[in-house]
Amino acid sequence: MxxxxxxxxxxxxxxxxxxxxxxxxxxxxxxxxxxxxxxxxxxxxxxxxxxxxxxxxxxxxxxxxxxxxxxxxxxxxxxxxxxxxxxxxxxxxxxxxxxxxxxxxxxxxxxxxxxxxxxxxxxxxxxxxxxxxxxxxxxxxxxxxxxxxxxxxxxxxxxxxxxxxxLDPRQVTSGYAEMLKHGLIRDAAYWADLKEKNNFTDASSIQKSIFIKNDVVLIDPTEKGLRKILNFGHTLGHAIESYCLENHNKKTLLHGEAIAVGMILEGYLSHELKGLPKLALDEIKETFLHYFEKVVFDKDDIDSILKLLKYDKKNSHGDINFVLLQSIGDAVTDIKVPEELFRKAFDYYAE
Structure with missing residues (x-):
């Protein structure tokens, strides 16, 4: 190969x-x-x-x-x-x-x-x-x-x-979330193919994901611009992962499990702010909830998660910067999100 x-x-x-x-x-x-x-x-x-x-x-x-x-x-x-x-x-x-x-x-x-x-x-x-x-x-x-x-x-x-x-199946599925992300941010055809695959651990799928990430890194090795798109789902996803790691009342999530939640939430923000079609948003939600168990967040959980956003590495000058989708396969960076949309995103996830 x-x-x-x-x-x-x-x-x-x-x-x-x-x-x-x-x-x-x-x-x-x-x-x-x-x-x-x-x-x-x-x-x-x-x-x-x-x-x-x-x-x-x-x-x-x-x-x-x-x-x-x-x-x-x-x-x-x-x-x-x-x-x-x-x-x-x-x-x-x-x-x-x-x-x-x-x-x-x-x-x-x-x-x-x-x-x-x-x-x-x-x-x-x-x-x-x-x-x-x-x-x-x-x-x-x-x-x-x-x-x-x-x-x-x-x-x-x-x-x-x-x-x-x-590996146990949960670990494998965690990696699948990042593969799906590669399609969402860069290759709509790969997303469409991968989300229907029963076996996503074949060498050709792994190679395709590596090609996509490597192509982005080659263009922007130090994350000054394009490479930021690899963080889709990670701004809220990392906050969720950190919160569940330190809160003993919550199940600790694997990285891909937290990022899957993050991609649904940030998909909603994409719909509200960048015109991601509602059909595409629902497709993203349906796909991730098919493979990943829904996590329940109450108001206190969400308050704590949102407080963690200030530690995200993409932040600049006190602003929280998001990667959002204009369409499946087309991501944009450095988007500011009104605070009131965060809770609406969690409402959409919980529906």
Whole structure:
């Protein structure tokens, strides 16, 4: 399957990925090779990875899985491990895991010794099509998503679709939300095809999503303009994710589950402010509620979620900036939303 070329690296899928990894290692002559895993990928993915990787690994470091561990304290543990095992600027860190691990591992590598090489090997659908692509690396600040980080590209991203067989269905569906988002913001035909698919984990669908995200990142690598469209559903979605993470009375949502809610809400805002047709809005809502369980929000929940909007990374000069849809496949950025529409959006979601 054709690799996806970015400015400074490539995304290799399937058989090409194994060959690309071993060729890269043979060429670079790294002083140390470190592998970062979490409890799940150590058990389910590490044995297969060792069989396909020809070079010796100097040290493997394991972290706890989950968004609640994506913080600076975990970074400190990994930095200390790299230092204790004589990591230097010619070392390599391979990140074998989902979006939490690749985000955190990329940040650790980008800041250790002022930057060492890293390779992402995503093991969840979400990380394959989104988190490991584009060079965004970072950690949360408390429950606030991705407040600390850098943009720095990996040496390569290696996608092995067989790792998806290790996931529970909920994790797979979480990644599906980001794939659907790619269609909504950039490719109406992809949206139409993908929302009808029974199997959205096939290599061609994964490749298509990677192509869409990579194309956007190539045009705007540092998120000055077009790249902001990748945040559709994320302004309210991140606030919902953070709120549910820190509120023990609410079920903790996976990233894709929260973003699915966010896309329905921001779809409503798109209808009100940018002329997204009502039929398209209802199609978006129907599609996401078919795959994602509806979340119940009371007035206090909504008040708390809206207070979190001020921490969104896209904000500027005190303004909350939204990505909205003019039509399916056509997104616009930097839209200011009147506050009274937020509650109407939640009303529409609850209907």
């Amino acid at each position: 054709e690799s996806v070329k970015s400015q400074t690296y490539e995304v290799h899928i399937g058989e090409l990925a194994q060959a690309a990894l071993n060729q890269h290692i043979a060429k670079k002559n790294y002083s140390k090779i470190f592998l970062l895993v979490d409890t799940n990928t150590k058990k389910h993915c590490l044995p297969a990875f060792k069989k396909m990787f020809s070079a010796p690994i100097d040290s493997i470091f394991e972290i706890d899985p989950g968004e609640e561990n994506k913080h600076i304290h975990t970074c400190l543990q990994v930095w200390e491990h790299l230092s204790n095992f004589d990591g230097d600027r010619k070392s390599l860190l391979i990140n074998l895991g989902g979006g939490v691990l690749t985000d955190l591992g990329g940040f650790v590598a980008s800041t250790f010794k002022r930057g060492i090489d890293f390779i992402n090997i995503p093991t969840t659908l979400l990380s394959m099509v989104d988190a490991s692509i584009g060079g965004k690396n970072g950690v949360d600040l408390g429950a606030l998503k991705n407040q600390i980080g850098v943009i720095n590209q990996p040496q390569m991203v290696l996608v092995f679709p067989e790792f998806l067989q290790t």
